[in-house]
Amino acid sequence: MLSSTSKSFFSLSIFSDFRFIYGIYFLLILFATIRIVGWEGSNNYSIFYYSLYHLLEVKSLYALYPAQYEDHYHYAPAFAAIFAPIFALPYSVGLFFWQLLFAGVWVYAIQKLPITNQQKVFAYWFGLHELFTSIVNSQTNPLITALSIFAFISFEKKQPFWAAFFIMIGFNIKIYSLVAAGLFILYPKKGVFIASMILWSVVLGLLPLLLTSPAKLLWQYELWIRELFIKTDSDKWLNISIHRLIHLSISPNIATASIIGIGVVLFCTVYIHRQRYSDYNFRILLLASILVFQVVFNPVAESPAYIIAVTGVLCWWFVCPKSSLDWILLLSCFILTVMSPSDIFPATIRMNFVVPYSLKALPCVLIWFRILYLMHFPQPTVHQQNLDLD
Known part of the structure; x- marks a missing residue:
């Protein structure tokens, strides 16, 4: 339970009104996007954005491209294909939708958690600045968070097929999100879950074939595995x-x-x-x-x-x-x-x-x-x- 002070604060209608909270989140996303596009730029989003074009142009996803961005691309080849609809947009437009999608999916995940409305309000205010820290860096972390929550909710609803889908989406973004698979031990239909994990790993792993050839995709996966060990x-x-x-x-x-x-x-x-x-x-x-x-x-x-x-x-x-x-x-x-x-x-x-x-x-x-x-x-x-x- 929240303390009496916390209760009195969050019982104020404006601070507990989800419309007000969502408005604050939207304004922060808009502010972050304008600041990034207009002044600072986003090295992280540039890494993501150009991955689609490197895949299409049969270039190594994991090489250095100093004229486009600093650092390396560390994600699975499937990542570029999964988010191709966003990366295909003009850079600034895609960046705005990227920020909106990733912040919005975290907000939606909190809303879908089986907790009380008062607890959701507390979560939104407590996590606001931390979400902003991730958004101003154009990171994928809010989505990774949401995918683990969606997997949990799917298990709670006895839907291991969709739990596996969310976990494998996360794996193709950041491999450590595979830890969410540890939930399956608590739930029935373990065989269905394992079979679903295999199915989704194949489907998502082969998704880039829509954009490249089998031989080149195998080459990209070899480079990815090498990158993980570096x-x-x-x-x-x-x-x-x-x-x-x-x-x-x-x-x-x-x-x-x-x-x-x-x-x-x-x-x-x-x-x-x-x-x-x-x-x-x-x-x-x-x-x-x-x-x-x-x-x-x-x-x-x-x-x-x-x-x-x-x-x-x-x-x-x-x-x-x-x-x-x-x-x-x-x-x-x-x-x-x-x-x-x-x-x-x-x-x-x-x-x-x-x-x-x-x-x-x-x-x-x-x-x-x-x-x-x-x-x-x-x-x-x-x-x-x-x-x-x-």
Whole structure:
């Protein structure tokens, strides 16, 4: 439950009116797009945009093209085909629809979660700045977040075919979104889900054949696999994740694979509680764990990715006991994770402490361990109604 102060704030009609909230989100998207198109430009969107043309022109998706953008393209070849309708538009028009689509799909995902309207309002205001951080960087992270939520909702509606679809779409954008497949263990029709995963992996994997030849597509996939192995420990001191926290506080020599391996083992320990699979709180805590895990254990996680983790924090918050510890964790997440990149956060603290010590990641890491604890040792809490899924 929210505190009385939070209740009184969010009970004000204008702040709890979804039309007002959606209007604020739309204005922020419009502002971000105008700023990007008119002044700053978007290196990320340029990487996405030109991928379609490189695919059509039979050029390597993974080579450097300094005249068009900096850095590399890191996504599956299917990514360029999936979003071809947007990339085929004029650059500025496509960028606007890209921003609108990705912010809108996150807003829609929160609206479809089986939580109360009051909780949705809280989620929209809590996640506003974090979503903006991702949008101004033209990132895919809001969509990745939404796809995990859509997979969860599909499982809840006993639709493993569509759960597999959403998970495989996410995989072809960012491979770590495959973690959402961990939900299937809690639900029936596991065989249907596995068969659907195979089907959608083939369908989406071959989708670029609409734009290129089989031989050239195979070549692109070979390049993609090679690219995945390049970007591991190279960003050890640039990422914002548990990896950097461990390298700073314990030893820089601890291997990335070891940290991920320990994380996977800890993540999987909750599956021993088979008797709790029917408990809604347990299932949404697993969704929270998946969303946070995708970011904090990603060895190349950047600040704009934290819309995924913050959404996981919100899922945890709605079913946690609301103890003093939970409140401290939530507030630390809002201050260090959500607000630290903003202009209202003291720049001296950000540059001397938050950035050097990767403190943006710390609250989410601690909350992930809190989620595991609650899944192993459930605490008394207000019953979360399993609301109908439309």
